[in-house]
Amino acid sequence: MSTLSTLAALLLVVQTAFTAPTETSVSSVFGSEKVACSIFKQKYPDHTFYPNTAGYTYETQSQYWSARQFSLPACVFVPSSATQVSFAITTLTLTLSKFAIRGGGHMPVPGYNNIDSNGILLSTSNLSTLALSKDQATVSIGPGNRWRNVYAYLQPYGLAVAGGRVGSVGVPGLLLGGGISFYSNQYGFASNNVVKYECVLASGIIIEATARNAYSDLFWALKGGGNSFCIVTRFDLKAFKSPKVWVGMAQYDQSQSANYLDAVYTFGKYGALDSKAAIIPTVVMLPGINTTIYVTAKFYDSETSSPTVFENFTAPNLVSFSDSFALQPLSTYIDSTDVLQPLGLRQEFRVMSSIVSRDAIGLIHDTYTSAVSAKLSGVANLTTTITFQPITKEFIQQGINAGGNPQGVDISKAPYFWMDESWSWTREEDDETILNFADSVTADINKQLQAKGLAGTYLYMNDAGKGQPIFQSYPAKNLERLKEVREKYDPSRIYTNLTPGGWKVLQA
Numbered sequence: 181m182s183t184l185s186t187l188a189a190l191l192l193v194v195q196t197a198f199t200a201p202t203e204t205s206v207s208s209v210f211g212s213e214k215v216a217c218s219i220f221k222q223k224y225p226d227h228t229f230y231p232n233t234a235g236y237t238y239e240t241q242s243q244y245w246s247a248r249q250f251s252l253p254a255c256v257f258v259p260s261s262a263t264q265v266s267f268a269i270t271t272l273t274l275t276l277s278k279f280a281i282r283g284g285g286h287m288p289v290p291g292y293n294n295i296d297s298n299g300i301l302l303s304t305s306n307l308s309t310l311a312l313s314k315d316q317a318t319v320s321i322g323p324g325n326r327w328r329n330v331y332a333y334l335q336p337y338g339l340a341v342a343g344g345r346v347g348s349v350g351v352p353g354l355l356l357g358g359g360i361s362f363y364s365n366q367y368g369f370a371s372n373n374v375v376k377y378e379c380v381l382a383s384g385i386i387i388e389a390t391a392r393n394a395y396s397d398l399f400w401a402l403k404g405g406g407n408s409f410c411i412v413t414r415f416d417l418k419a420f421k422s423p424k425v426w427v428g429m430a431q432y433d434q435s436q437s438a439n440y441l442d443a444v445y446t447f448g449k450y451g452a453l454d455s456k457a458a459i460i461p462t463v464v465m466l467p468g469i470n471t472t473i474y475v476t477a478k479f480y481d482s483e484t485s486s487p488t489v490f491e492n493f494t495a496p497n498l499v500s501f502s503d504s505f506a507l508q509p510l511s512t513y514i515d516s517t518d519v520l521q522p523l524g525l526r527q528e529f530r531v532m533s534s535i536v537s538r539d540a541i542g543l544i545h546d547t548y549t550s551a552v553s554a555k556l557s558g559v560a561n562l563t564t565t566i567t568f569q570p571i572t573k574e575f576i577q578q579g580i581n582a583g584g585n586p587q588g589v590d591i592s593k594a595p596y597f598w599m600d601e602s603w604s605w606t607r608e609e610d611d612e613t614i615l616n617f618a619d620s621v622t623a624d625i626n627k628q629l630q631a632k633g634l635a636g637t638y639l640y641m642n643d644a645g646k647g648q649p650i651f652q653s654y655p656a657k658n659l660e661r662l663k664e665v666r667e668k669y670d671p672s673r674i675y676t677n678l679t680p681g682g683w684k685v686l687q688a
């Protein structure tokens with residue numbers, strides 16, 4: 181073969197490699213964000229904010245839970261309608277500008293809901309629709325809402341939805357990852373209660389997706405597929421009667437840790453017998469003052485409290501030093517607990533999963549608390565928690581009954597505990613210590629769970645830290661389908677390549 185034909189063959193190979201799979205996919209152009217910002221400013225001056233303005237500071241700082249999310253985008257665009265979101269997507273696509281999307285700003289992964297000065301922040305703050313349908317069966321919720329607004333809006337009607345358990349958390353991120361609610365044992369993932377999504381496709385077209393229309397594949401993908409598909413501009417969520425509930429928080433001191441873990445275990449095992457009940461058991465460590473507190477939120481969806489389902493969290497098994505369990509509208513409780521989650525600290529999450537076993541929570545608790553004591557005493561203002569979220573068979577069955585979801589959690593091994601580890605601190609110089617610790621303690625616990633056959637497989641996106649293999653924990657056929665749906669609605673990869681933040685189905 182002549183040198184020339186070898187070269188030609190080589191060129192063909194190179195060309196094919198570059199053109200075949202990525203033929204239509206885009207990448208950003210350096211400096212183009214400045215062009216996009218000036219287009220936004222010209223067309224929508226009151227919705228576009230440059231650095232050193234009050235609107236910019238409000239959107240880039242005060243709306244985030246974790247200070248590690250603060251960033252300095254080239255500008256912020258704050259649309260107040262789906263049409264303006266469509267204009268934004270078209271502009272960002274034509275100029276090939278990078279961007280991030282932020283809802284309630286509670287995902288604590290740097291870069292997942294904000295962007296640096298080479299990109300633009302799209303804030304959904306002003307997409308704040310809240311409208312109950314005439315028959316009161318559904319409520320339309322704009323992605324600028326936080327759960328606090330949603331419960332407060334529904335309370336006068338005696339209604340509620342399957343939504344977040346902390347008021348400041350945003351609606352869109354929670355629903356796009358799934359959503360664990362106080363009502364999940366009755367209604368599944370919060371996302372299984374969405375009956376319609378309005379969303380802006382990469383083409384700029386505004387569509388509505390339901391279980392039965394032409395976008396039913398997208399409808400399914402949005403129940404746990406994250407931000408790879410479209411920008412949701414409205415969620416229509418099922419509403420149900422729940423005028424008042426029994427809800428509150430009980431706290432126990434360190435001397436009762438063994439009985440507390442027994443109670444968490446028995447709730448995990450038997451809690452599903454009464455699907456109106458839910459708990460959020462959290463071990464809270466304050467290494468600075470050598471204190472560990474054992475806390476649980478208790479919830480019961482009725483005006484009559486259950487005498488038995490919480491029995492192991494009360495005397496004689498456990499004696500609380502405080503307990504706020506009381507009959508009240510959920511919105512009242514949500515308002516009262518928001519102060520426990522202040523904005524502006526530095527935050528990190530990790531997620532883990534186990535089957536329900538007393539050995540599992542024992543080894544998780546012991547490994548975690550002793551590692552914190554041994555390694556994190558030098559971190560100023562540290563609060564670190566581990567939460568054992570009990571996930572019942574009922575929870576998973578309700579999601580299946582409602583049409584399923586991409587998460588495809590294996591019901592045959594249920595019930596589960598889905599653990600959320602969290603760290604909050606104040607000094608930037610402690611970041612590395614915390615991140616290394618988070619990786620090592622999580623790996624250590626997972627290794628022990630695996631060795632004893634106690635590990636679960638599914639990892640909940642919304643409690644995860646950067647790099648955790650979220651979509652890889654979904655059933656392979658579901659991930660395959662997510663990839664196909666993504667390719668169908670966004671062949672040029674706008675929401676993957678131009679929107680780098682978030683867990684991306686293409687990269688799993």
Ligand SMILES: Cc1cc2nc3c(=O)[nH]c(=O)nc-3n(C[C@H](O)[C@H](O)[C@H](O)COP(=O)(O)OP(=O)(O)OC[C@H]3O[C@@H](n4cnc5c(N)ncnc54)[C@H](O)[C@@H]3O)c2cc1C
Nearest residue numbers: 283284285286287345350352353354359360407412642682
């Ligand atoms: C204090 C606290 C309490 C929590 N409680 C619960 C709980 O009870 N149950 C539970 O399940 N989870 C809970 N979480 C986890 C929570 O679900 C996630 O943090 C979730 O990402 C928050 O949603 P957000 O809108 O505030 O997030 P954001 O950080 O604004 O967004 C999260 C992701 O969604 C994308 N996104 C945002 N808006 C849109 C949109 N309109 N269209 C497309 N993509 C979008 C963003 O780009 C980002 O990648 C809690 C978290 C915290 C910090």
Ligand SMILES: *[C@@H]1O[C@H](CO)[C@@H](O)[C@H](O)[C@H]1NC(C)=O
Nearest residue numbers: 226227228258259260305306
């Ligand atoms: C957002 O909504 C608030 C309250 O309605 C309004 O004061 C503000 O001007 C709006 N901001 C933008 C950018 O539309």
Ligand SMILES: *[C@@H]1O[C@H](CO)[C@@H](O)[C@H](O)[C@H]1NC(C)=O
Nearest residue numbers: 434435469470471472553557
């Ligand atoms: C921390 O608390 C534990 C349990 O209360 C106690 O045994 C230990 O001595 C304390 N350590 C310090 C350094 O005070």
Ligand SMILES: *[C@@H]1O[C@H](CO)[C@@H](O)[C@H](O)[C@H]1NC(C)=O
Nearest residue numbers: 446447450488489490491492
């Ligand atoms: C409480 O604990 C006991 C003893 O382990 C157990 O038999 C019982 O089922 C538990 N109750 C509930 C409601 O989980």
Ligand SMILES: *[C@@H]1O[C@H](CO)[C@@H](O)[C@H](O)[C@H]1NC(C)=O
Nearest residue numbers: 559560561562605606607608
């Ligand atoms: C601890 O937190 C307080 C209150 O937020 C703050 O004033 C102080 O500077 C923090 N300490 C350190 C060492 O960061």
